[in-house]
Amino acid sequence: MTNIDVKNLNLWYGSNQALYDIEMLIPHKSVTALIGPSGCGKSTFLRCINRMNDTIPNCRVEGSITINDTDIYDKSVNVAQLRKKVGMVFQKANPFPMSIYDNIAYGPKIHGVPKSQLPGIVEDSLRASALWDEVEDRLKTNAMSLSGGQQQRLCIARTLAVKPDIILFDEPCSALDPISTNQIEKLIMELKKDYTIVVVTHNMQQAVRISDMTAFFYLGKMLEFGPTEKIFKNPDNKETLDYVSGRFG
Ligand code: ADP
Numbered sequence: 001m002t003n004i005d006v007k008n009l010n011l012w013y014g015s016n017q018a019l020y021d022i023e024m025l026i027p028h029k030s031v032t033a034l035i036g037p038s039g040c041g042k043s044t045f046l047r048c049i050n051r052m053n054d055t056i057p058n059c060r061v062e063g064s065i066t067i068n069d070t071d072i073y074d075k076s077v078n079v080a081q082l083r084k085k086v087g088m089v090f091q092k093a094n095p096f097p098m099s100i101y102d103n104i105a106y107g108p109k110i111h112g113v114p115k116s117q118l119p120g121i122v123e124d125s126l127r128a129s130a131l132w133d134e135v136e137d138r139l140k141t142n143a144m145s146l147s148g149g150q151q152q153r154l155c156i157a158r159t160l161a162v163k164p165d166i167i168l169f170d171e172p173c174s175a176l177d178p179i180s181t182n183q184i185e186k187l188i189m190e191l192k193k194d195y196t197i198v199v200v201t202h203n204m205q206q207a208v209r210i211s212d213m214t215a216f217f218y219l220g221k222m223l224e225f226g227p228t229e230k231i232f233k234n235p236d237n238k239e240t241l242d243y244v245s246g247r248f249g
């Protein structure tokens with residue numbers, strides 16, 4: 001069971017504290033949405049789950065995040081291995097400037113998967129990201145020639161290719177048109193059968209459509225976390241209610 005158990009997580013950028021005492025048990029094989037106004041720490045928190053924060057100078061974390069019985073902040077943790085298990089997809093699709101095929105084969109290759117297995121992994125990943133039918137006859141073309149929505153699905157395929165347990169999405173549809181957004185939303189709902197998914201979104205309708213659980217972040221604190229329906233219809237917290245009913249944002 002790949003739950004994400006967050007205990008007493010605090011984070012500082014230099015002397016500025018950006019996360020305060022975050023406590024969450026993010027459930028296995030479900031979609032958890034992170035909502036809240038800009039600058040409240042959603043991306044910061046997401047990056048903590050695969051230690052992307054390590055790449056930011058002067059960023060310091062206290063507390064723990066336990067995934068599959070391992071505290072990922074323990075000194076013994078292999079961060080490359082962690083990021084293989086906890087994939088990340090960003091707002092702006094970031095394909096490598098190489099062919100569609102090579103984009104997806106890249107990760108498995110650097111993790112030592114034999115060359116003979118790569119074509120199967122590429123096909124499986126593209127099928128799972130609902131892109132195969134659109135690209136099967138042009139796998140050798142440059143990925144930069146794809147549309148924005150296709151590039152985003154390619155990035156999802158690239159993440160799937162290394163067989164993660166968890167996929168983190170940071171506003172994956174913010175740069176996309178409504179049709180591409182709908183494709184990505186459907187894909188996320190499909191992927192939750194096999195993966196634990198956390199999605200940052202500033203689109204509240206999107207959170208309602210795709211997520212099982214929602215966490216409301218405000219000023220670096222996680223103010224409320226619960227079933228999406230409860231958070232949007234009947235939250236316990238006044239700030240949550242004000243935010244989900246559009247009184248600030
Ligand atoms: P959100 O994703 O909710 O919009 P962020 O996690 O990006 O919020 O930012 C939370 C706070 O941390 C903000 O005050 C932001 O300015 C600060 N912050 C984010 N990234 C960095 C960074 N790399 N260095 C310093 N401060 C940062």
Ligand code: MG
Pocket residue numbers: 042043044200
């Ligand atoms: Mg953000």
